[in-house]
Amino acid sequence: MITEVQLERSTTTADTARLPAPLDLRLSLLSAGDMGPSGGPNPRRDAWLRRQGVAPQRTALRHQTHSRRVVIVNPQTVLDYHCEADGIVCADADVSLALTVADCMPIFVWDRRSGVRAALHSGWKGTGIVAVALDLLHAEWGSVPTDLEVVLGPCIGACCYRVDRARALEFGERWGDNTVRSDAAGAAYLDLRAANRAILCRRGVRRITEVNDCTVCSRDLGSYRRQGAGSFVRMLAIAVGEDNSYE
Numbered sequence: 001m002i003t004e005v006q007l008e009r010s011t012t013t014a015d016t017a018r019l020p021a022p023l024d025l026r027l028s029l030l031s032a033g034d035m036g037p038s039g040g041p042n043p044r045r046d047a048w049l050r051r052q053g054v055a056p057q058r059t060a061l062r063h064q065t066h067s068r069r070v071v072i073v074n075p076q077t078v079l080d081y082h083c084e085a086d087g088i089v090c091a092d093a094d095v096s097l098a099l100t101v102a103d104c105m106p107i108f109v110w111d112r113r114s115g116v117r118a119a120l121h122s123g124w125k126g127t128g129i130v131a132v133a134l135d136l137l138h139a140e141w142g143s144v145p146t147d148l149e150v151v152l153g154p155c156i157g158a159c160c161y162r163v164d165r166a167r168a169l170e171f172g173e174r175w176g177d178n179t180v181r182s183d184a185a186g187a188a189y190l191d192l193r194a195a196n197r198a199i200l201c202r203r204g205v206r207r208i209t210e211v212n213d214c215t216v217c218s219r220d221l222g223s224y225r226r227q228g229a230g231s232f233v234r235m236l237a238i239a240v241g242e243d244n245s246y247e
C-alpha cells in the first residue's frame, strides 16, 4: 500500500515541517538556515534540535558522501559525525537519527516488530542504499519486508530533475525505464521516487509513505538546484527517538 502525503507545515514553528508517517519525522525548512555540514559540528543545528525538544548529544549524524554505506549506531557512537556513511541504523529508542538534505531524498525505515530504525540519504548516485539497509536489517535483526514501514521524504521531483542523456540512460538501465521521463523537447528527467518505490516493491515492502513535495518547486525548502552551489541550504531531516527529550 502506497500512501501519498504532503509535508505538514507547523503553524507554531515557522522553520519546521512534519512528514506525516507512523514515526515522528521532522524537517527543518529553508528559514531555519543551513544545517550542514554533515561531517562536523553546527551550533545552529544544535539550537534547532533543542527547539524540537530533541537532545543534540543523542542525535546521530554521519559524514555523507553520496555513497551506499550504511552503519549501525548505538548510544556510545552517536556523536561520531566524522564517520563516512549515508545510512544510519539504530536499535536504541533514545537515539534520534539525522540527515542533511538539499534535493537528495531522505528515506526512513522502521521495523514495527523489533523497533529498529534507519535513516538514509539517497540521491541519484546513492540510489539503492535502501536495499543495502534492508539487507542489514535482515542480517542483524531478522527484519522481514512485511514488518517494515518506509517513508520516502521530500526530494527533487521528476518535474525538475533534468539531467544529461548519459546519466538518464545509466539511471534508467539500472532502475527501470519508468524512473526516467522525457519532456516534449526530448530533455530527460530522473524520478528518484519511482526508483525507490520499484526497489521496495520488488523486495516485498507493503507499507510505503511518499512525501510528494518537490524541493525545487517548494520555495520554503532548501534546494541545490534552485539555490545554486554557492548558496544552497541543507535541511535537517530527523527521526525523533521515543525517549530523546532535551533536559
Ligand SMILES: [Zn+2]
Residues within 6 Å of the ligand: 156, 157, 158, 159, 160, 214, 215, 216, 217
Ligand atoms: Zn519540481
